[in-house]
Amino acid sequence: MKDKRKSIFMAGAIPADFIATSIQKHATNKTIGAHSLFLGQVRADAIAEKTVAAIEYTAYEEMVLELMFHIRESIFEKYPALTCMHIHHSLGMVKAGEICLFAFTSSKHRKVAIDACEEVVERIKAELPIWGKEWFEDATHQWKINK
Numbered sequence: 001m002k003d004k005r006k007s008i009f010m011a012g013a014i015p016a017d018f019i020a021t022s023i024q025k026h027a028t029n030k031t032i033g034a035h036s037l038f039l040g041q042v043r044a045d046a047i048a049e050k051t052v053a054a055i056e057y058t059a060y061e062e063m064v065l066e067l068m069f070h071i072r073e074s075i076f077e078k079y080p081a082l083t084c085m086h087i088h089h090s091l092g093m094v095k096a097g098e099i100c101l102f103a104f105t106s107s108k109h110r111k112v113a114i115d116a117c118e119e120v121v122e123r124i125k126a127e128l129p130i131w132g133k134e135w136f137e138d139a140t141h142q143w144k145i146n147k
Contacts, residue, residue, distance in 0.1 A: 008068055008087045009061065013098035014039075022086060026106060032083050034110035036117035040101030042094050050136040054095045055144060060129040061091075071123050079116045082107050087120065089130060 010018075019039070026032055045052045068087065076082055083106040090100040101124070105117040124130075132144035 007061075007065065008089050009059070009064075009091045010088050011090075012092050013090060013094045013100065014088055014102045016099070018088075019099070019102055022102075022104060026084070029083065029106075031108060032106045033108045034113040035104065035106045036110070036113040038101065038103040038117055038121045039099050040121075041099055042096045044096035045134075047134070047136075047142070050138060050140065052096055052134045053137045054093050054135045055100065055132040056093045056135060056141075057089070057091050057100065058131050058133070059089075059091060064128050064130060067128055068124075071120065071127065075116050075120055075123075078119075079107070079112050081109065081112045082116050085116065085120060087124065089124070093135075 019037075023035065023037075026035065042055050043052065072085060072087075075085065084104075085106075086102070086104040088102040094100045101121070103117055103121050103124070105113045105120065107113040107116070133141050134144045135141045
């Protein structure tokens with residue numbers, strides 16, 4: 001099996017044109033009948049009367065890439081009809097309203113693409129050592145707790 005360890009990280013927000021280009025590149029594969037996308041966006045949550053202005057993402061990059069490799073392989077094993085999977089996660093500062101996670105799966109039929117996309121997003125949130133520092137409009141901050 002080919003080693004598919006590659007970086008999932010992007011500096012800053014994930015641009016809309018990058019997302020569109022990623023989708024368009026799959027037009028040449030005429031065996032794909034379905035794509036499922038998840039876009040994680042930074043919310044301007046109100047916490048203790050403060051509003052989140054941005055999240056600054058950091059990660060234990062080497063461990064993330066190793067764990068992501070195993071997550072990816074297990075999902076391809078579970079969903080043999082899955083054609084492809086692309087994951088991109090922000091590092092650094094991402095403002096409220098901007099995209100910080102882009103998960104993209106493809107297959108011949110929609111159920112496989114949808115189920116695989118949902119599973120990979122849930123596993124990213126639960127298993128990868130990626131942390132977010134919430135920066136408030138008043139320039140104070142706190143570490144984000146995933147729920």
